[in-house]
Amino acid sequence: MKNLIAALLGVAVLGGCATTDVEPMKSGGDVRGLTEAEQRVWAEADKSDAAMQNAGMTYENAAVTKYLQEVMDRLHPEFRGTIKVRVAKDPQLNAFALPNGSIYFNLGLLARLDNEAELATVLAHEGAHFILKHGFRQRNNVKNSAAASLFVGDTLAMSSISGYSRDLEREADLVGYRRLTKVGYDTRESVKVFRHLAREAEALGDKGDFFYSSHPKLEERIEVYEDLNKSKKPGGSVGKQEYVRQIGPLRLACLESDLSMDRYKSVMLALGDKARLADYPPQARFYLAEAYLRRGDKGDEQHAFDAYHAALKAAPGFAPTYRALGIHHMKKKDYSRAEAYFARYLQLAPNAPDRDYVKNYRTLAKHGGSK
Numbered sequence: 001m002k003n004l005i006a007a008l009l010g011v012a013v014l015g016g017c018a019t020t021d022v023e024p025m026k027s028g029g030d031v032r033g034l035t036e037a038e039q040r041v042w043a044e045a046d047k048s049d050a051a052m053q054n055a056g057m058t059y060e061n062a063a064v065t066k067y068l069q070e071v072m073d074r075l076h077p078e079f080r081g082t083i084k085v086r087v088a089k090d091p092q093l094n095a096f097a098l099p100n101g102s103i104y105f106n107l108g109l110l111a112r113l114d115n116e117a118e119l120a121t122v123l124a125h126e127g128a129h130f131i132l133k134h135g136f137r138q139r140n141n142v143k144n145s146a147a148a149s150l151f152v153g154d155t156l157a158m159s160s161i162s163g164y165s166r167d168l169e170r171e172a173d174l175v176g177y178r179r180l181t182k183v184g185y186d187t188r189e190s191v192k193v194f195r196h197l198a199r200e201a202e203a204l205g206d207k208g209d210f211f212y213s214s215h216p217k218l219e220e221r222i223e224v225y226e227d228l229n230k231s232k233k234p235g236g237s238v239g240k241q242e243y244v245r246q247i248g249p250l251r252l253a254c255l256e257s258d259l260s261m262d263r264y265k266s267v268m269l270a271l272g273d274k275a276r277l278a279d280y281p282p283q284a285r286f287y288l289a290e291a292y293l294r295r296g297d298k299g300d301e302q303h304a305f306d307a308y309h310a311a312l313k314a315a316p317g318f319a320p321t322y323r324a325l326g327i328h329h330m331k332k333k334d335y336s337r338a339e340a341y342f343a344r345y346l347q348l349a350p351n352a353p354d355r356d357y358v359k360n361y362r363t364l365a366k367h368g369g370s371k
Contacts, residue, residue: 022133022136022137023133024131024132024133025079025130025131025133026078027078027079028078028079028080028081028082028083031082031101037136038099038133038136041099041100041135041136041139042099042100045098045099045100045102045135046100048098048102049098049100049102052088052104056089057088057089057090058086058087058088058089058104059087059088059089059107059250059253061087061249061250063246064087064110064246064247064249064250065085065086065087067246068085068087068105068119068123069084069085071116071119071120071123072085072103072123072127074120074183075120075123075124075127075179075180075183076124076127076131076179079101079127079130079131082101083101083103083127083130084101084102084103085103085105085123086102086103086104086105087104087105087106087107087110087250088104088105088106088107089107089257090106090107090108090257091106091107091108091111091254091257091258091261091263091266092106092108092109093106093108093109093112093196093197093200094106094108094109095109095122095123095126096126097126097127097129097130097134097135098130098135099130099133099135099136101130103123103126103127103130105122105123105126107250107253107254107257108254108257108258108266109122109196110247110250110251110254111247111250111251111254111255111270112196112200112270113193113196113243113247114189114192114240114243114276114279115189115238115239115240115243115244116185116237116238116239116240116242116243117180117185117186117187117189117190117236117237117238117239118189118190118192118193118196118243119239119243120180120183120185121176121180121185121189121190121193122193124175124176124177124179124180125172125173125176126172126176127176127179128171128172128173128175128176128179129164129168129172131175132168132171132172132175134164134168134171134172137168138164138165138168169221170224173221173224173225173228174228177190177225177228181232183237184236184237185236185237185238185239186234186235186236186237186238187228187229187232187236188229188232188234188236189238190225190228190229191222191225191226191229194218194221194222194225195222197218198218198219198222199269200266200269201218203265203266203268203269204263204265204266244279248279248280248281249281251280251281251284252280252281252283252284252287255267255270255271255284255287256287258270259287259290259291259294262294264290264291264292264294264295265291265295267287267288267290267291268288268291268292268295271284271285271287271288271291272288281315282311282314282315282318283311283314283315283318283321284311285307285308285310285311285314285315286307286308286311286315286318286320286321286324288307288311289303289304289305289306289307289308289311289324290304290324292304292307304328305328308321308324308325308328309325312325317348318348319345319348319349319352320345322341322342322344322345322348323341323342323345323354323358325337325341326338326339326340326341326342326345326358326361326362326365327361329341329365330361330364330365330369333369335364335365335366335368335369336365338361338365339362339365339366342358342359342361342362342365343362345358346358346359346362
């Protein structure tokens with residue numbers, strides 16, 4: 001998926017001829033006055049949108065998409081109907097703007113943020129990239145195909161953290177910050193977005209450093225927002241409860257995606273803090289247990305067992321926990337408990353795709369591990 005997104009973004013950014021006179025947009029109506037070169041870039045971005053959706057790269061959840069769009073429309077009301085927010089099926093902590101006003105917010109970043117003020121920070125920033133025509137302006141700074149290939153060589157090619165020059169990023173920071181202030185969000189929450197990213201980069205080690213290596217240091221971005229907040233008095237909207245309510249189900253989808261890619265470190269980072277764990281649906285403890293098993297350090301088997309039981313207590317109707325505990329007890333040759341857990345799993349998930357597999361396990365458990 002990452003390579004395809006990079007290729008699509010490359011087409012969207014590089015399709016057009018250079019111009020040095022790029023005027024920011026003042027409202028959605030300004031799209032009717034685009035230059036010929038800007039229209040070509042816009043058309044290529046439209047193709048990228050279509051290709052991403054046809055390839056199944058978008059996370060289709062009408063309620064979540066509506067919520068994100070409403071926040072964006074409050075931030076940039078004069079571009080209502082022009083700037084459109086979508087969720088990308090990507091566990092990476094990222095968001096990016098296409099030159100046609102399509103804003104893609106990665107599943108991973110949505111799952112990690114704590115509240116609506118943090119969400120608005122990213123949306124205001126990405127909206128600013130579009131309004132200021134940064135995609136088109138950045139394309140004009142690419143002087144040859146070799147440089148272009150470096151620019152679009154990663155999923156993060158046009159993200160809020162990467163892709164643009166420092167001057168363009170700072171410009172988007174300032175314009176986005178003004179929008180946050182105007183709408184009434186607590187701007188002190190804005191810096192926390194980049195602290196989330198810094199923690200993720202540290203947790204992933206070299207892999208995390210790669211994503212940020214050619215871009216402004218996260219510490220610098222943190223300093224920018226801290227400086228912007230120095231003169232701000234406490235107060236403003238945070239929107240934590242609404243954010244948790246809207247994004248909760250999506251967080252589980254992100255945990256599943258992380259584990260499918262063996263990103264257990266990201267799962268442990270997200271769920272390792274009790275305060276953050278409380279913001280996740282109760283089933284999340286199951287995914288924490290799975291992450292412990294994938295890491296496999298000394299003591300992790302017991303940590304996983306404890307997390308499974310915590311999941312059982314918090315979400316007794318969540319079927320996968322029973323299957324996992326059944327397998328655990330089979331390995332320990334505790335066949336009576338294993339059989340009971342498998343039976344409960346089959347009760348809760350009668351149409352599970354692995355039903356026959358679990359039924360065989362249950363039969364083995366009934367016969368003491370052998371037929």
